Amino acid sequence: MAILVLAEHDNSALKQDTAKVVSAACAIGGDVHVLVVGHQCGAVAQAAQALQGVGQVLHADHSVYQAHLAENVAKLLVELAPNYSHILAAASSVGKDTLPRVAALLDVAQLSEVVGVLHADTFVRPIYAGNALATVQSHDAIKVITVRASAFDAVAQGNNASVVSLDKVFEAKAQLVSQALTVSARPELGNAGIIVSGGRGMGSGENFGMLEQLADKLGAAVGASRAAVDAGYVSNDLQVGQTGKIVAPNLYIAVGISGAIQHLAGMKDAKVIVAINKDPEAPIFQVADYGLVADLFDAVPELIAALD
Numbered sequence: 001m002a003i004l005v006l007a008e009h010d011n012s013a014l015k016q017d018t019a020k021v022v023s024a025a026c027a028i029g030g031d032v033h034v035l036v037v038g039h040q041c042g043a044v045a046q047a048a049q050a051l052q053g054v055g056q057v058l059h060a061d062h063s064v065y066q067a068h069l070a071e072n073v074a075k076l077l078v079e080l081a082p083n084y085s086h087i088l089a090a091a092s093s094v095g096k097d098t099l100p101r102v103a104a105l106l107d108v109a110q111l112s113e114v115v116g117v118l119h120a121d122t123f124v125r126p127i128y129a130g131n132a133l134a135t136v137q138s139h140d141a142i143k144v145i146t147v148r149a150s151a152f153d154a155v156a157q158g159n160n161a162s163v164v165s166l167d168k169v170f171e172a173k174a175q176l177v178s179q180a181l182t183v184s185a186r187p188e189l190g191n192a193g194i195i196v197s198g199g200r201g202m203g204s205g206e207n208f209g210m211l212e213q214l215a216d217k218l219g220a221a222v223g224a225s226r227a228a229v230d231a232g233y234v235s236n237d238l239q240v241g242q243t244g245k246i247v248a249p250n251l252y253i254a255v256g257i258s259g260a261i262q263h264l265a266g267m268k269d270a271k272v273i274v275a276i277n278k279d280p281e282a283p284i285f286q287v288a289d290y291g292l293v294a295d296l297f298d299a300v301p302e303l304i305a306a307l308d
């Protein structure tokens with residue numbers, strides 16, 4: 001049994017999620033290979049070599065793969081698929097763009113957002129916005145799986161797996177015209193150890209400045225509820241929840257967030273949850289490890305001052 005993990009990266013650095021997907025691959029058992037596809041991404045291949053549990057790194061380096069277009073990468077994965085029993089990627093935007101194409105081209109069912117491995121063909125995945133866990137078994141010869149990275153611990157480094165260069169180039173009709181990236185000095189929401197998240201209770205976009213100050217003191221990322229995003233307080237890439245990002249930081253501070261199930265679906269796996277809300281009946285207090293019933297406009301400045 002051999003398992004292929006699609007590495008996620010920006011051509012210069014390997015994303016931490018890949019080490020977590022490798023951990024899921026190791027739980028399946030078998031020979032784990034990592035595919036690094038991109039352009040001038042030798043440093044990424046080296047980082048993948050160092051991951052414990054990886055037997056081989058496949059390195060496809062070509063200008064065609066510069067933008068990691070799912071159309072091209074999926075074709076490469078399909079070409080490699082007959083050698084593998086499982087193809088895994090993180091359930092990130094990249095994984096969710098690429099793997100369904102692979103599953104469709106291979107005519108197999110995809111297993112999405114896997115959070116547990118029971119057996120090589122049996123997996124656990126959330127359903128109903130995380131309110132229930134389904135155990136699913138696949139009889140497909142090749143199992144195409146997206147992994148919820150936050151459910152797995154990253155494998156350690158210290159390996160030196162062999163690297164095989166691939167020269168197959170697949171170019172689909174799609175082209176990247178442009179991309180507008182949000183540049184932030186704060187950690188990325190998906191990988192942050194601490195997240196300070198604001199909801200409708202923040203009242204305005206300007207008031208989010210307060211949470212940014214708090215986040216900077218803590219080295220945290222800033223998140224938001226959908227109500228805060230829909231009200232235009234912050235951009236939608238900050239949204240946490242069922243239709244936003246799924247996060248599992250060590251510490252999640254929810255400020256002025258009521259705790260609707262769709263929000264909880266994105267953050268309830270945080271190790272420690274702190275809630276600040278003026279309503280003692282707010283459902284967020286049912287999942288919070290520490291709850292502060294207070295007006296956020298008093299509590300947050302006090303917290304910032306205390307951290308000074």
Ligand code: FAD
Nearest residue numbers: 199200201225226227241242243244256258262263278296
């Ligand atoms: P509210 O529910 O309005 O809560 C605001 C809270 O702030 C209240 O508890 C209030 O007591 C508190 N507050 C107000 N003023 C203060 C103050 N001065 N000091 C302290 N506390 C104060 N939501 C998400 O977040 N993420 C999702 O991904 C998501 N996906 C969805 C998908 C679907 C299909 C649907 C139907 C809904 C989805 N929602 C999602 C929306 C979700 O149902 C809630 O509407 C939303 O989470 C509410 O956001 P909120 O807690 O910020 O706002």
